[in-house]
Amino acid sequence: MKTILKTERVLSSEVVQRVGEEITVSGWLHKKRDLGGVTFLILRDRHGLVQALVEEPHEREKLRGLQVGSILTLKGVVAEDKRAVGGAEIHRPRITVEVPVEFPSPIEIDKPIDHRPETLDTLLEWRVLNIRNPGEMSVWRIQASVGDAIREFLTQHEFVEFHSPKLLAGSTEGGAEVFHLDYFGKEATLAQSAQFYKQIMVASLERVFEFGSTYRAEPSTTTRHMTEFITIDVEMGFISGMAELTELMSALINHVCETVWRKHERELQALHATRPVLAEKFPEITVQDLHELVFRETGQDFRLEKDPAPFEERWICEYSAKHWGSEAVFVTEFPASGMKFYHYRSETNPAVAERADLIFCGVEIITGSRREHRYHKLIEQLMAAGGDPESPGFKYYLQAFQYGMPSHGGFGLGLERLTQRLIGFRNVKEAALFPRDMNRLAP
Amino acid sequence: MKTILKTERVLSSEVVQRVGEEITVSGWLHKKRDLGGVTFLILRDRHGLVQALVEEPHEREKLRGLQVGSILTLKGVVAEDKRAVGGAEIHRPRITVEVPVEFPSPIEIDKPIDHRPETLDTLLEWRVLNIRNPGEMSVWRIQASVGDAIREFLTQHEFVEFHSPKLLAGSTEGGAEVFHLDYFGKEATLAQSAQFYKQIMVASLERVFEFGSTYRAEPSTTTRHMTEFITIDVEMGFISGMAELTELMSALINHVCETVWRKHERELQALHATRPVLAEKFPEITVQDLHELVFRETGQDFRLEKDPAPFEERWICEYSAKHWGSEAVFVTEFPASGMKFYHYRSETNPAVAERADLIFCGVEIITGSRREHRYHKLIEQLMAAGGDPESPGFKYYLQAFQYGMPSHGGFGLGLERLTQRLIGFRNVKEAALFPRDMNRLAP
Numbered sequence: 001m002k003t004i005l006k007t008e009r010v011l012s013s014e015v016v017q018r019v020g021e022e023i024t025v026s027g028w029l030h031k032k033r034d035l036g037g038v039t040f041l042i043l044r045d046r047h048g049l050v051q052a053l054v055e056e057p058h059e060r061e062k063l064r065g066l067q068v069g070s071i072l073t074l075k076g077v078v079a080e081d082k083r084a085v086g087g088a089e090i091h092r093p094r095i096t097v098e099v100p101v102e103f104p105s106p107i108e109i110d111k112p113i114d115h116r117p118e119t120l121d122t123l124l125e126w127r128v129l130n131i132r133n134p135g136e137m138s139v140w141r142i143q144a145s146v147g148d149a150i151r152e153f154l155t156q157h158e159f160v161e162f163h164s165p166k167l168l169a170g171s172t173e174g175g176a177e178v179f180h181l182d183y184f185g186k187e188a189t190l191a192q193s194a195q196f197y198k199q200i201m202v203a204s205l206e207r208v209f210e211f212g213s214t215y216r217a218e219p220s221t222t223t224r225h226m227t228e229f230i231t232i233d234v235e236m237g238f239i240s241g242m243a244e245l246t247e248l249m250s251a252l253i254n255h256v257c258e259t260v261w262r263k264h265e266r267e268l269q270a271l272h273a274t275r276p277v278l279a280e281k282f283p284e285i286t287v288q289d290l291h292e293l294v295f296r297e298t299g300q301d302f303r304l305e306k307d308p309a310p311f312e313e314r315w316i317c318e319y320s321a322k323h324w325g326s327e328a329v330f331v332t333e334f335p336a337s338g339m340k341f342y343h344y345r346s347e348t349n350p351a352v353a354e355r356a357d358l359i360f361c362g363v364e365i366i367t368g369s370r371r372e373h374r375y376h377k378l379i380e381q382l383m384a385a386g387g388d389p390e391s392p393g394f395k396y397y398l399q400a401f402q403y404g405m406p407s408h409g410g411f412g413l414g415l416e417r418l419t420q421r422l423i424g425f426r427n428v429k430e431a432a433l434f435p436r437d438m439n440r441l442a443p
Numbered sequence: 444m445k446t447i448l449k450t451e452r453v454l455s456s457e458v459v460q461r462v463g464e465e466i467t468v469s470g471w472l473h474k475k476r477d478l479g480g481v482t483f484l485i486l487r488d489r490h491g492l493v494q495a496l497v498e499e500p501h502e503r504e505k506l507r508g509l510q511v512g513s514i515l516t517l518k519g520v521v522a523e524d525k526r527a528v529g530g531a532e533i534h535r536p537r538i539t540v541e542v543p544v545e546f547p548s549p550i551e552i553d554k555p556i557d558h559r560p561e562t563l564d565t566l567l568e569w570r571v572l573n574i575r576n577p578g579e580m581s582v583w584r585i586q587a588s589v590g591d592a593i594r595e596f597l598t599q600h601e602f603v604e605f606h607s608p609k610l611l612a613g614s615t616e617g618g619a620e621v622f623h624l625d626y627f628g629k630e631a632t633l634a635q636s637a638q639f640y641k642q643i644m645v646a647s648l649e650r651v652f653e654f655g656s657t658y659r660a661e662p663s664t665t666t667r668h669m670t671e672f673i674t675i676d677v678e679m680g681f682i683s684g685m686a687e688l689t690e691l692m693s694a695l696i697n698h699v700c701e702t703v704w705r706k707h708e709r710e711l712q713a714l715h716a717t718r719p720v721l722a723e724k725f726p727e728i729t730v731q732d733l734h735e736l737v738f739r740e741t742g743q744d745f746r747l748e749k750d751p752a753p754f755e756e757r758w759i760c761e762y763s764a765k766h767w768g769s770e771a772v773f774v775t776e777f778p779a780s781g782m783k784f785y786h787y788r789s790e791t792n793p794a795v796a797e798r799a800d801l802i803f804c805g806v807e808i809i810t811g812s813r814r815e816h817r818y819h820k821l822i823e824q825l826m827a828a829g830g831d832p833e834s835p836g837f838k839y840y841l842q843a844f845q846y847g848m849p850s851h852g853g854f855g856l857g858l859e860r861l862t863q864r865l866i867g868f869r870n871v872k873e874a875a876l877f878p879r880d881m882n883r884l885a886p
Binding site for chain 2: 005007029045067069099103126127128129132141143147155158166168186190197206207212217237238244247373374400403407435436438
């Protein structure tokens with residue numbers, strides 16, 4: 001690749017390599033301290049922070065009244081200084097005030113992100129500013145690397161990325177949690193998942209994935225739910241059962257953790273993240289066995305629940321880390337009573353669906369299942385669930401099966417939840433740039 | 444990366460390397476021809492096609508009544524055969540009918556995609572099936588490679604991918620083309636662009652990009668417009684003017700063309716695509732000069748138009764290919780009367796905005812501009828355009844500027860339009876998997 005965008009600007013991370021030279025740096029005023037006859041400046045750019053020492057009165061004068069966020073360009077000589085951020089300091093800079101900021105910042109952006117005085121609500125209200133906190137910056141860089149690692153792994157295994165529409169004529173997952181909108185006088189809904197499209201695509205490219213927005217009109221404000229989030233939807237044709245899916249999910253999550261910890265170890269440690277303990281192939285436990293184990297070990301009784309409870313999700317990861325060497329655990333054999341119409345009912349035990357959810361460091365981040373691929377059986381299951389095969393929501397989906405679908409399955413992985421647990425955030429909204437919930441439509 | 448998902452299944456592209464061996468292939472019945480005592484089969488899988496010759500009566504019997512799309516597994520010996528697709532043929536296969544299809548296909552999926560008898564409307568109505576056409580399969584593989592090449596280039600140049608919400612409290616671009624929806628009793632809109640968010644992100648990571656869904660309630664069904672599409676939004680801080688942007692766009696589009704033609708030359712030729720002639724740095728022409736040139740050369744008069752007309756977009760690319768050696772051309776210096784409030788007004792000529800649109804092989808695929816980054820100037824321009832700085836649509840956006848934004852600019856690139864022109868499709872909907880327009884909400 002050709003080198004482009006060359007400028008004389010030196011980035012903060014490169015300053016220490018230029019000791020003795022005169023260089024130019026530009027960035028945001030991050031901190032300013034007046035100490036009698038000198039001013040210490042810290043400038044922020046996309047690579048981090050750099051310190052400068054201003055002594056000349058006419059240069060110090062330029063800084064008077066400037067608030068955090070002002071855009072400055074400094075031209076000065078680099079001196080080694082072990083005490084300075086980055087190990088060097090710029091001396092005797094000539095300062096150009098590119099953009100002065102006159103308003104004092106309403107939140108502090110120079111604190112470690114787990115030592116901020118603000119509540120999460122305040123931080124989200126001021127998200128536009130708190131993304132300037134260097135700790136926050138690393139969160140979004142880590143999230144981008146999570147996406148890159150997923151894409152790299154899937155592409156390597158011949159999965160092809162596609163894009164499906166989010167404006168739909170019907171709903172895919174059913175339930176009340178659907179957003180409706182007016183579409184030129186007709187009604188449209190926002191996609192609750194890419195489920196139908198990824199299955200349809202199996203009949204073309206066999207192995208596909210999408211990074212797509214997902215919408216749930218979830219009337220709640222828990223730490224686990226948002227109304228809009230990014231799902232990585234993966235689907236694979238010609239599987240013989242769940243084994244290929246759990247193999248794929250295990251290898252994918254291992255690859256993501258390895259990649260992200262390799263690229264961002266320093267940043268993750270600064271965020272107090274701990275590297276998860278992961279088996280090469282994640283252990284499995286059935287929903288029923290999980291309920292029994294939790295009851296036996298803790299006395300808490302979830303044995304009538306169809307799904308694992310949040311408490312059980314946290315508990316099983318701790319238990320599994322200790323006993324099975326893995327903070328990622330598959331929960332399997334979900335009762336057929338709670339299954340989606342497109343799930344594949346186990347042939348050996350028709351009371352359960354062929355499904356495996358991945359609990360990762362205490363939170364469910366993946367729902368995976370084998371799908372019913374036989375046309376007549378699928379219609380039967382759809383109608384049993386109260387669906388109308390002729391409705392626009394189902395009609396085109398069913399075409400794929402009418403004209404031949406192989407055995408297949410896949411999964412959906414929440415990007416924000418995965419980022420959340422990799423970093424160790426308590427609330428998924430900390431891992432979403434501009435999160436949406438029933439009370440939050442901005443920023 | 445560890446090898447996973449190993450099976451004994453051989454893919455169509457690998458068959459020719461296995462001459463003399465007994466192998467197993469699986470796929471969709473793509474074609475079947477009975478010739479007296481033998482049946483020729485063509486099977487399709489994700490890599491392409493493979494031919495088999497069935498002679499045994501009890502194996503031929505299994506094929507009776509099977510329609511295109513049926514899922515078959517064949518176990519047989521590979522014989523070299525130069526006349527066969529892929530240069531080899533499977534002999535004496537034992538056939539397993541995994542999934543029989545009983546319905547004859549309503550459209551033909553074995554024709555070259557420019558020789559299909561169906562209209563585009565019919566093809567889109569049956570999109571679920573026509574994506575099984577091998578020519579169509581290569582379109583979606585090419586589109587995925589376009590995305591990969593863009594991402595690779597931008598990541599290499601330190602742009603970080605982010606995700607912004609599409610559910611908004613207000614509209615970003617103004618105008619009537621906004622979808623509205625009920626959001627827990629409040630009104631929300633669907634994002635017309637990631638414009639505000641990508642600018643906000645500049646103050647954190649400086650160089651950012653997003654692949655995001657974009658919504659326009661466009662009450663039209665032209666060959667150029669859809670109501671939902673994928674925009675690659677790119678934004679870069681600390682630029683000195685338009686030069687860095689046009690340099691970046693030129694290098695990006697060159698990289699995409701090189702990568703896609705390197706990876707997909709055979710497929711692109713089969714689609715009758717021609718490799719675009721591109722200068723390293725694309726030539727530029729002002730809107731006014733374009734109008735004058737077109738008037739002088741063709742007699743067609745668009746001199747009162749603010750933007751290039753579709754005719755001019757086609758014409759200038761042909762002209763530029765011949766005279767300037769580039770089928771990609773920047774159109775610059777758009778009249779300030781048509782500018783967005785966030786555009787940067789040229790300092791040397793306040794009558795024009797600092798903007799450059801990229802016309803690529805006859806169609807505008809990129810809109811790029813420098814943005815006004817000075818808080819007070821931006822407020823002034825917003826209010827002059829009739830906007831209310833306190834409205835939820837603008838309030839958070841303006842915070843970024845109030846607390847310091849560097850000189851910056853960026854552009855939005857339509858993924859489907861770029862794919863369309865790379866392949867040479869007449870209608871952008873041919874380059875969208877499941878396109879949306881005012882009459883089309885399904886499949």
